[in-house]
Amino acid sequence: MSLLIAxxxxxxLSHLSLALAPQFKAGVVxxxxxxxxxxxxxLVVLLSLVMIIFGWRSAIPSMIWVPPxxxxxxxxxxxxxxxxxxxxxxxxxxIKRVIRHPQLTGxxxxxxxxxxxxxxxxxxxxxxxxxxxxVLEVIFINRRDGKSWTRPxxxxxxxxxxxxxxxxVITGGIVHFHQYLSxxxxxx
Numbered sequence: 506m507s508l509l510i511a512x513x514x515x516x517x518l519s520h521l522s523l524a525l526a527p528q529f530k531a532g533v534v535x536x537x538x539x540x541x542x543x544x545x546x547x548l549v550v551l552l553s554l555v556m557i558i559f560g561w562r563s564a565i566p567s568m569i570w571v572p573p574x575x576x577x578x579x580x581x582x583x584x585x586x587x588x589x590x591x592x593x594x595x596x597x598x599x600i601k602r603v604i605r606h607p608q609l610t611g612x613x614x615x616x617x618x619x620x621x622x623x624x625x626x627x628x629x630x631x632x633x634x635x636x637x638x639x640v641l642e643v644i645f646i647n648r649r650d651g652k653s654w655t656r657p658x659x660x661x662x663x664x665x666x667x668x669x670x671x672x673x674v675i676t677g678g679i680v681h682f683h684q685y686l687s688x689x690x691x692x693x
Contacts, residue, residue, distance in 0.1 A: 509560025509627060513634035516553035519546070520638065524645035557631060562688050566625035576622040581691075583618035587611045588679070589672040596668035597660040605654050606646065612639040 523530055534542045591611030593600040604610050616636035619628060684690035 506560070506564045506627065506630065508556055509564050509630050510634075512553050512556025512558075512560050513631060513638070515549065515556060517634065517638035517641075519549045519553065520642060521645060524642060524649050527649065558686055561627055561631055564627040564630075566627045568625055569629060570624035572622050572624045580618040580622040583614055583621075585673060585676045587615035587618060588676045589669050590614065592672040592675065593665075593668055596664070596671070598665040598668040599659055599662070600665060600668075602656045602659060606643050609639045609643050609646075612636075 530542065533545075537545075588611060590600065590604065590607045593604075594606075594608030594611075598607075600607050613636055616632040616639065619632040620636070623632065680691050
């Protein structure tokens with residue numbers, strides 16, 4: 506369980522540092538350059554993901570609560586929406602005109618969806634920890650950037666539809682490979 510906790514903490518702290526201490530990033534970029542910074546940050550993010558995945562797979566879960574019957578179906582309905590939001594942040598889509606932080610909103614929805622159908626200790630650490638991170642990230646980004654939000658210009662329904670379809674195809678891939686990442690098959 507300690508590897509899972511360390512992975513969630515590394516993920517959270519590395520991301521929160523950008524919102525809490527932008528001068529830290531600026532100082533490092535001034536010393537090593539933007540591309541090396543991006544590479545270093547990507548390595549830290551990748552390391553944290555590997556720690557989370559291997560920590561999850563090696564943790565022995567203990568039940569904390571028993572989720573109500575049918576929550577698996579709710580999770581299966583919410584996760585595709587969460588992934589559409591997650592991928593909308595990096596694509597030309599009108600979703601960004603409605604939701605200020607679609608990627609973080611997607612992470613929050615994904616985490617809540619998983620907590621609805623998983624009542625074990627490792628789920629609480631992984632999904633609860635990432636939910637707390639995403640909530641704090643939104644708060645700190647809004648504090649850093651100010652409360653005013655300039656909505657992006659519309660891009661049209663076609664680009665939004667393409668982004669949504671791509672996210673849903675990726676969702677299908679995640680459903681298929683879920684058992685290899687988490688050890689839990691979603692489909693037989």
